[in-house]
Amino acid sequence: MILYHSPHTRSSSTIALLHELGLFDAVEIRVVTVRRGDGSGHADPANAHPEGKVPYLVDGDEHIRERGAIFTYLCEKTPQAGFAPQPGAPGxxxxxxxxxxxxxxxxxxxxxxxxxxxxxxxxxxxxxxxxxxxxxxxxxxxxxxxxxxxxxxxxxxxxxxxxxxxxxxxxxxxxxxxxxxxxxxxxxxxxxxxxxxxxxxxx
Missing domain, CATH: 1.20.1050.10 (Glutathione S-transferase Yfyf (Class Pi); Chain A, domain 2)
Known part of the structure; x- marks a missing residue:
């Protein structure tokens, strides 16, 4: 899996999730530049996100954006971490x-x-x-x-x-x-x- 990330952005919580799931060393993190709210930064051609945002997760042919979807996807990939109820489980x-x-x-x-x-x-x-x-x-x-x-x-x-x-x-x-x-x-x-x-x- 590949995660496109820029420091001190919404993507940082996804880095924390990788730590919680024991995936930090298992996922390739590609650091990219993004446009920021203060006008700094720029769209990075190396970023696979179609809108130039982060986080963006690529897992083979699967491309996942929006943190709610990325969090759910990663938690389902690592049920042993017990960090979210799996399909069919209470909660x-x-x-x-x-x-x-x-x-x-x-x-x-x-x-x-x-x-x-x-x-x-x-x-x-x-x-x-x-x-x-x-x-x-x-x-x-x-x-x-x-x-x-x-x-x-x-x-x-x-x-x-x-x-x-x-x-x-x-x-x-x-x-x-x-x-x-x-x-x-x-x-x-x-x-x-x-x-x-x-x-x-x-x-």
């Missing part, structure tokens, strides 16, 4: 729901809010920060993590924007405690060190 529906909810609701709401684009029409379709906070709280009232008492790929994905944008963290003690548990994972420290090395090599 599978909740896991898939969080993968889709993150991509289809959470990230659009966060981006629209940051850019000041969250109109009434947008809110009627995607809802807003308060509804996302309520969804998180409902799940965390049932356990330490989104799927219960065990950290999973759902926590890694859903927590990632809050760890990147602390000003977006809700003023909720239960959610803050969950984020602290997520932030303490060794995989995140490993990813930060790896990305820092890449940045140093690129400058």
């Amino acid at each position: 599978r529906g909740a896991f898939l729901s969080w993968m889709a909810y993150y991509q289809g609701v959470m990230e659009p709401v966060m981006v629209a809010t940051i850019l000041g684009l969250a109109t009434d029409g947008f809110a009627s379709t995607f809802r807003g920060r308060d509804e996302i906070t309520a969804e998180l709280r409902r799940a965390l009232d049932r356990g330490d993590y989104l799927l219960g008492d065990r950290y999973s790929a759902a926590d890694l994905l859903v927590a990632s924007p809050y760890l990147w944008l602390p000003d977006f963290v809700p003023d909720d003690g239960v959610i803050k405690a969950w984020l602290e548990r997520c932030a303490a994972r060794e995989s995140l420290a490993q990813t930060a060190a790896y990305d820092s090395t890449l940045i140093a090599d690129m400058t």
